[in-house]
Amino acid sequence: MNSQLIIGIDAGTSVVKAVAFTTSGEQVATSSVRNSYQTGLDGSATQSLSQTWADCVSALQGLSEKVTHFKERVIALSVTGQGDGTWLIDEEGKPVCDAWLWLDGRAATTVEHLNKSVTERQRFEKTGTGLNTCQQGAQMAHMAQHCPELLQQASTAFHCKDWLFFNLTGQRATDPSEASFTFGDFRTREYSDLVIESLGLSQFKSLLPPIIDGSKQTFPLTSEAAELTGLAPGIPVSLAYVDMVMTALGAGVHTGEDNVACSVIGSTGVHMRSVSDQEVYLNEAGTGYVIALPVEGRVTQVQTNMASALNLDWLLNVAADLLKDFDCECTSHGLVDRVESWLKQAEAGQLLYHPYISDAGERGPFVNGQARASFTGLTYRHRFPDLVRAVVEGLGMAMRDCYEAMGGTAAELRLSGGAVRSATLRQILGALVNAKVRVSAREEAGAAGAAMMAAVAIGLYPTMDDCIKEWVSPLLGTSEAPDLALAEKYERLFEAFYRQRQSFPSTWATMEHIKTM
Numbered sequence: 001m002n003s004q005l006i007i008g009i010d011a012g013t014s015v016v017k018a019v020a021f022t023t024s025g026e027q028v029a030t031s032s033v034r035n036s037y038q039t040g041l042d043g044s045a046t047q048s049l050s051q052t053w054a055d056c057v058s059a060l061q062g063l064s065e066k067v068t069h070f071k072e073r074v075i076a077l078s079v080t081g082q083g084d085g086t087w088l089i090d091e092e093g094k095p096v097c098d099a100w101l102w103l104d105g106r107a108a109t110t111v112e113h114l115n116k117s118v119t120e121r122q123r124f125e126k127t128g129t130g131l132n133t134c135q136q137g138a139q140m141a142h143m144a145q146h147c148p149e150l151l152q153q154a155s156t157a158f159h160c161k162d163w164l165f166f167n168l169t170g171q172r173a174t175d176p177s178e179a180s181f182t183f184g185d186f187r188t189r190e191y192s193d194l195v196i197e198s199l200g201l202s203q204f205k206s207l208l209p210p211i212i213d214g215s216k217q218t219f220p221l222t223s224e225a226a227e228l229t230g231l232a233p234g235i236p237v238s239l240a241y242v243d244m245v246m247t248a249l250g251a252g253v254h255t256g257e258d259n260v261a262c263s264v265i266g267s268t269g270v271h272m273r274s275v276s277d278q279e280v281y282l283n284e285a286g287t288g289y290v291i292a293l294p295v296e297g298r299v300t301q302v303q304t305n306m307a308s309a310l311n312l313d314w315l316l317n318v319a320a321d322l323l324k325d326f327d328c329e330c331t332s333h334g335l336v337d338r339v340e341s342w343l344k345q346a347e348a349g350q351l352l353y354h355p356y357i358s359d360a361g362e363r364g365p366f367v368n369g370q371a372r373a374s375f376t377g378l379t380y381r382h383r384f385p386d387l388v389r390a391v392v393e394g395l396g397m398a399m400r401d402c403y404e405a406m407g408g409t410a411a412e413l414r415l416s417g418g419a420v421r422s423a424t425l426r427q428i429l430g431a432l433v434n435a436k437v438r439v440s441a442r443e444e445a446g447a448a449g450a451a452m453m454a455a456v457a458i459g460l461y462p463t464m465d466d467c468i469k470e471w472v473s474p475l476l477g478t479s480e481a482p483d484l485a486l487a488e489k490y491e492r493l494f495e496a497f498y499r500q501r502q503s504f505p506s507t508w509a510t511m512e513h514i515k516t517m
Contacts, residue, residue: 005073006454007063008447010243011056011081011160013037013047013101013267018059019447020067020074023460025471030444031062038098043105043360046098049087052160053167060229071232077221078214078238078454079168080246080446081161083178084134086143088154093166096153102134105360107142108369114141119198121286126192128280128290128299129181132363137182137199140207144200157207165239169219172209177241177292179211186290186299187277214238214453215294215464238454245291245300246449248272251416251440253300254293255473256465261410261435263399264445265417269308271402272300273410281407287365288405294453295464303364303402309419311355311373311391312339319384339388343424346389348486349493352376353394354501365405370508376500392425396432396490397497409433414476416445431486432494441475
């Protein structure tokens with residue numbers, strides 16, 4: 001088969017994927033390359049810009065080996081990637097330093113200071129986005145105070161996907177989604193002087209690149225990038241929106257129905273609703289994100305858990321380490337297939353788990369860099385399956401917490417992410433938000449969302465809504481009704497979860513102080 005193809009690149013924190021789709025949305029082949037990042041005791045989490053570009057090239061090269069007549073068949077390319085973070089380059093296009101990732105926690109003191117500013121509520125109402133250590137605005141504000149030489153050496157401040165787009169096209173640009181939730185107004189999708197000034201970054205405004213909408217405008221692939229990747233020079237390249245929105249778009253966050261929510265249960269947890277930009281719920285706590293969709297007048301209201309499935313990874317790693325002590329070679333990945341069995345063995349609602357396992361604390365629906373995970377209710381009789389069940393229930397509690405901060409849960413929850421292959425996990429999540437559950441059959445939702453941007457930009461579809469009808473809606477699975485008895489039990493458990501979560505900050509602060517003594 002020699003049909004035309006569109007490639008979507010999804011550059012995550014630990015994996016860069018390149019996925020080929022037909023022009024009607026059928027997934028043809030995928031290639032992935034693992035990349036890495038470094039962490040430090042100071043809360044830093046950094047990634048090499050040059051290595052990330054090399055990983056992107058390798059993923060495309062790997063895809064070319066799987067697809068016949070690759071060069072001739074690919075008619076467009078689009079790129080999305082991990083959100084937030086700060087990727088600085090100089091006038092010559094060279095990295096100033098390793099990228100500060102969304103996992104980086106060094107800006108915590110700066111966020112605390114900025115949150116006390118008299119202009120903070122105005123900034124929040126423009127961006128719809130609460131400040132946290134993940135964001136480029138907070139990170140640049142921290143750099144301006146503590147390492148200004150980085151900003152002084154820089155010519156442009158990119159996000160991950162912007163850096164890859166620059167290497168593909170030579171164009172310095174960012175997209176409306178990251179630009180507006182970081183430095184702008186989600187209603188106009190442009191930069192806001194008020195927001196930039198409130199972050200104390202007016203003198204560095206020139207570092208912010210032009211905003212382009214990748215569903216409306218493309219740029220040609222350079223000869224240099226074409227030679228590296230095996231693609232034809234000059235093919236159109238689209239700069240997609242941030243990966244959170246692209247994944248949700250591919251998974252069904254916006255298909256025309258009202259009262260629908262979408263959660264991506266990956267390493268992090270991303271919880272979204274598609275709403276009119278005139279109907280956004282701005283909570284009193286000033287947390288969450290409002291991120292533009294590539295649909296006129298529509299945005300996603302978002303809350304994100306710093307760690308979601310990462311909590312389960314941690315528990316499985318503990319088990320794998322113990323098994324190795326007894327010469328049983330096993331990895332956490334090898335234990336994933338056991339999760340469904342463990343969930344069924346344990347009784348529901350016996351323990352409380354707060355899933356704040358990330359070293360960077362939590363960012364949604366509250367911001368606290370000192371937040372830490374914990375179990376409550378343990379007794380001698382509890383065993384490993386009980387811990388697994390508690391962790392999964394904790395992920396659902398945190399998800400419910402996020403939706404409550406966006407104005408309440410929805411009638412239907414659409415799920416994406418590897419973890420949702422578990423039927424019991426889906427049952428737990430559906431009961432916790434008391435909503436019907438549907439899972440998209442789309443395997444690579446983020447790359448698909450990116451490819452959809454290119455499909456609309458090159459005129460294959462008149463609008464994104466038309467593309468969604470063919471690429472997304474047919475892949476949504478059957479509806480799974482919530483277990484009402486389980487939902488009633490979880491309603492009471494969530495009340496305890498929420499009360500306890502509110503009481504934790506002083507304990508977290510004490511523990512942090514003790515660690516530094």
